Amino acid sequence: MLLSISDLTKVYRGGTRANDGVSLSVEEGQVFGLLGHNGAGKTTLVSQVVGLLRPTSGAIAIDGRDAVADPGYARRVCSIQPQAQVPITGVTPRQAIDLVGRLRGAPRSLVRRRMDRFVEALQIGEWLDVDGERISSGVKRLTSFCMATVSPGRVVILDEPTNDVDPVRRRLLWTQVRAVADEGSAVLLVTHNVLEAERAVDRLAILDHGRVIAEGTPAELKTGLADELRLELVLEPGVELGAAEVPAFARRTTTAGNRLIATVAPDDAGAAVRWAGDLRIANRIEEYSLVPATLEDVYVQLVGRADADATAAAANATDSAAREGDDVRAA
Ligand SMILES: Nc1ncnc2c1ncn2[C@@H]1O[C@H](COP(=O)(O)OP(=O)(O)OP(=O)(O)O)[C@@H](O)[C@H]1O
Ligand SMILES: [Mg+2]
Numbered sequence: 001m002l003l004s005i006s007d008l009t010k011v012y013r014g015g016t017r018a019n020d021g022v023s024l025s026v027e028e029g030q031v032f033g034l035l036g037h038n039g040a041g042k043t044t045l046v047s048q049v050v051g052l053l054r055p056t057s058g059a060i061a062i063d064g065r066d067a068v069a070d071p072g073y074a075r076r077v078c079s080i081q082p083q084a085q086v087p088i089t090g091v092t093p094r095q096a097i098d099l100v101g102r103l104r105g106a107p108r109s110l111v112r113r114r115m116d117r118f119v120e121a122l123q124i125g126e127w128l129d130v131d132g133e134r135i136s137s138g139v140k141r142l143t144s145f146c147m148a149t150v151s152p153g154r155v156v157i158l159d160e161p162t163n164d165v166d167p168v169r170r171r172l173l174w175t176q177v178r179a180v181a182d183e184g185s186a187v188l189l190v191t192h193n194v195l196e197a198e199r200a201v202d203r204l205a206i207l208d209h210g211r212v213i214a215e216g217t218p219a220e221l222k223t224g225l226a227d228e229l230r231l232e233l234v235l236e237p238g239v240e241l242g243a244a245e246v247p248a249f250a251r252r253t254t255t256a257g258n259r260l261i262a263t264v265a266p267d268d269a270g271a272a273v274r275w276a277g278d279l280r281i282a283n284r285i286e287e288y289s290l291v292p293a294t295l296e297d298v299y300v301q302l303v304g305r306a307d308a309d310a311t312a313a314a315a316n317a318t319d320s321a322a323r324e325g326d327d328v329r330a331a
Pocket of ligand 1: 041045
């Protein structure tokens, strides 16, 4: 196993337990996705892998070597595209990419060849010789990707590489992420873009409040929802659907803004389409869709369940503490 993380815990000064017993491993040639809500602990995790942050406890091995004991080794064999934008001031993207490639020890001709390849693949050639101060944030993000991969480490970490990137270039980027893994690195990819990740990753883990709540291939994570369909209604402005109006076949209903999302069994697909059609004729919805469940549905369900469990556990703790007559403080 190229990268192996076991029982990793990070407690920040001040007490935040940002990683809580995380174990996962990534093989050579694999793209491993790391998903999770804001503050779930993703950046904390990858910062420890690259040797920028010291774990409170647990182990990290890269190619079988202890990376916690030797953070210098970790920094040498990992490359990272950080989540925070690296300021590219006083240099052009070409100069920045070239500099990083040569600092990492790659021969000049190889750096040039790989830079040409990425720049062409990501279609950023027109900005290659423009001052860093004058390029858009999406192009900065893509430049940062090139800096991380022009001379890639054994482990390549990409922390939200598609932020600010337009939909066409995002697709181009996913292809290059795959190529970097195919060349032999282990890629650890942090993203909020669950739908796109589904196509780009071999395996993934979902982090929730510092813990891994699910891990596997996209297909494995979807098995629980394999046959289910997702019905999504876009309500007309000002329209609300009361719980009594929602038929029983629409299960696990959630609303977000003017959208109502529900799970529907395949046998109920006809009834769901008729119901949605009637709502449209009555001008209560703008549109609807009925599609197979995606990784995003799995994600929302798992994270939702983890939240419900946490709330229930907190309520239980409060109940029992109250029974025991302890001093209970509201969170
Ligand atoms: N330097 C720090 N000192 C103290 N707490 C921190 C520090 N950095 C992060 N945290 C806390 O640790 C938790 C995890 O943060 P982290 O940045 O790892 O999350 P994340 O999953 O990367 O979130 P996002 O998706 O928003 O980037 C959060 O509660 C955060 O507030
Ligand atoms: Mg982060």
